[in-house]
Amino acid sequence: MINSHPSRVWRKGSGAPIAYFPGVGGLPKWLPFLDHLAQSRTVIAPSLPGFPGAAGHDALDTHLDWLVATHDLLIAAGLRRADVIATSVSGALVADVAALWPELIDRLILIAPFGLFDAVDPPADIWAQRPGHLNSILCADAATYKEFVAQPDDADPLEWKVEQMRALEASARFLFPTGNTGLSARLGRITAKTLLIWGELDRVMPFSYAERFKQIIKHSVVQQIPGAGHLAEIDAPAAVARAVLDFTA
Amino acid sequence: MKLMWFHLMPYTELPADFRERSPSVWIDIDPKLFNPARGHLMYNDFMDELEFAATCGFDAICVNEHHANGYGQMPSPNLIAASLARNTRDSALCILGNSVALYNPPTRVAEEMAMIDCISGGRVIAGFPVGSPQDTCFAYGQNPSMLRQRYYEGIEFILQAWTRDEVFAFDGRFNKQRYVNAWPRPVQQPHPPVWIPGGGSVETWQYCAERDFVYCFLSYFGYKVAREQMHGYWAEIRRLGKEPNPYRAGFLQFVGVAETRAEAMKLYREPAEYFYGRCLHVDPRWVVPPGYMTEATIRARVASQMQLAAKVSAGGGPSINQNATDFEAIVDNGYVLVGSPDEVADKLREIALDLGVGHLMLLLQFGNMNKQLTQYNTKLFAERVMPQLKDLFDDQWEDHWWIKPMAKGERASSAVAA
Numbered sequence: 143m144i145n146s147h148p149s150r151v152w153r154k155g156s157g158a159p160i161a162y163f164p165g166v167g168g169l170p171k172w173l174p175f176l177d178h179l180a181q182s183r184t185v186i187a188p189s190l191p192g193f194p195g196a197a198g199h200d201a202l203d204t205h206l207d208w209l210v211a212t213h214d215l216l217i218a219a220g221l222r223r224a225d226v227i228a229t230s231v232s233g234a235l236v237a238d239v240a241a242l243w244p245e246l247i248d249r250l251i252l253i254a255p256f257g258l259f260d261a262v263d264p265p266a267d268i269w270a271q272r273p274g275h276l277n278s279i280l281c282a283d284a285a286t287y288k289e290f291v292a293q294p295d296d297a298d299p300l301e302w303k304v305e306q307m308r309a310l311e312a313s314a315r316f317l318f319p320t321g322n323t324g325l326s327a328r329l330g331r332i333t334a335k336t337l338l339i340w341g342e343l344d345r346v347m348p349f350s351y352a353e354r355f356k357q358i359i360k361h362s363v364v365q366q367i368p369g370a371g372h373l374a375e376i377d378a379p380a381a382v383a384r385a386v387l388d389f390t391a
Numbered sequence: 392m393k394l395m396w397f398h399l400m401p402y403t404e405l406p407a408d409f410r411e412r413s414p415s416v417w418i419d420i421d422p423k424l425f426n427p428a429r430g431h432l433m434y435n436d437f438m439d440e441l442e443f444a445a446t447c448g449f450d451a452i453c454v455n456e457h458h459a460n461g462y463g464q465m466p467s468p469n470l471i472a473a474s475l476a477r478n479t480r481d482s483a484l485c486i487l488g489n490s491v492a493l494y495n496p497p498t499r500v501a502e503e504m505a506m507i508d509c510i511s512g513g514r515v516i517a518g519f520p521v522g523s524p525q526d527t528c529f530a531y532g533q534n535p536s537m538l539r540q541r542y543y544e545g546i547e548f549i550l551q552a553w554t555r556d557e558v559f560a561f562d563g564r565f566n567k568q569r570y571v572n573a574w575p576r577p578v579q580q581p582h583p584p585v586w587i588p589g590g591g592s593v594e595t596w597q598y599c600a601e602r603d604f605v606y607c608f609l610s611y612f613g614y615k616v617a618r619e620q621m622h623g624y625w626a627e628i629r630r631l632g633k634e635p636n637p638y639r640a641g642f643l644q645f646v647g648v649a650e651t652r653a654e655a656m657k658l659y660r661e662p663a664e665y666f667y668g669r670c671l672h673v674d675p676r677w678v679v680p681p682g683y684m685t686e687a688t689i690r691a692r693v694a695s696q697m698q699l700a701a702k703v704s705a706g707g708g709p710s711i712n713q714n715a716t717d718f719e720a721i722v723d724n725g726y727v728l729v730g731s732p733d734e735v736a737d738k739l740r741e742i743a744l745d746l747g748v749g750h751l752m753l754l755l756q757f758g759n760m761n762k763q764l765t766q767y768n769t770k771l772f773a774e775r776v777m778p779q780l781k782d783l784f785d786d787q788w789e790d791h792w793w794i795k796p797m798a799k800g801e802r803a804s805s806a807v808a809a
Binding site for chain 1: 537565679697
């Protein structure tokens, strides 16, 4: 229970735990990327409020509310001193948690995280896209993401759509309108070794932000993934899993 | 029935190839298209038109709020209403309205509307729209996921500011003020009538019914599109056991009147095609920021889209094309009602009875209609249509939601000299 609302936590595999917080749209389905990790690690994927598997985003009004909820979710999922992966929108929250509670996270992997904004080189406005267009820019290959969010045969079509719209609202709730959470003032507090992963074909978060994060986070390295877009782990599951496992070995 | 003259204040000189050249009329309209010297003339023409409508005997003149918008050039309706308060005498000043969530603290809204109510001697109708997604979330950067809660809290704040006779603290979820003291205070007691412009959400209908506010369905797509919404509203009013008084409702309709229907078709073609072709060129990326619609509304719409898709695949389809830009289709769809005075009066009576609306807002200036044609339309409507409609409903219903101005003898001489 986070903030009086239940939160789904998916687990798979064995070995040292590693957490995964998904990006735009959350985790409506299990991912091949997580299967790669689960071969040698216990993958734990908690749901942030409002993302598939968890309610309660509409009770969180301030950035502090969101950070406390993210912190408490890690604790509730048994993730103290674990390695943590956070993608895209959830990267903004997890990077902040790593800054505020440096002892909580062992190794940090951020995949094209939100949290910073530069008007000279802005990210795509994910909350202002023409109908259907957002799904075509999140991955390098639009078909890959569309397949990921395609409604399974046993899902209720109405609930499936509502869940995806709710996830997008949840991201807007803590990032709208620019995605700048003031994170740059706190990134310097992060002590965890940090891997910054960027898809070479990211059409949402420009690669220039990798350098911005790297400059402020003390122990950080950048790795680009060929052929991958913004949600690089969906485009290139094996390559991103390999990068993560090598970094945390 | 109340007949109310509504102005959007559109920029009247968007280029003919606007749709091709510009991504949208709203939010990212090219700022270089705005010519301030022409803007000077437009604003003065528009205010002349509003004042002219008041002298013609319309029950109200109406202003509204838009931002970064080429068809709605009133970022501050209160500025226009303040000027109208001085230059008109009897008509209500319907401010539809102030998008409450954009003002922090909402004290500003309470203060300014109270000022205009004082200046006008109690002629303000206080409209409180949640505001369009374009105006609120994109032009003003409000968080779509929190907009409605801020809005409801803002209205509560304003009503307390107008009605409490003490300095008080407001410790709300979004608005925290240690000392609230709206000075000046409105002439109308306990406060000016509150009207809520809305789309078609059940929550808004229930909110208006519970708070005893007027619900206004403001759309650019005319009476045919409004039927489903207004019938839904009245069904909800009946379900809640409220009196089905038509003065609980308002509705907006574009109208072009001339001596004959043929003449009206000739006169109003260009301004209508300008409005529906250029002014409503809105990039769909600005239409639905996530969280703007409540989850209940999303569920209703998704379910309705599924039904529609099923209907289309079964050979049926929507009966109204909401993208019509040529005049025949605009008229056929009911976006703009045109005709001779008698034809227009007959149709408006039929519409008012069908929709059950006692407050009929009329757009008699639209698109690039010039002042001369606007005044012709306004005058002909006032002289030949209005007399046929003004008594509608009054034998059966009382308008509890209308202004309560000061007696004429008590008002400042300059305010009654116009």
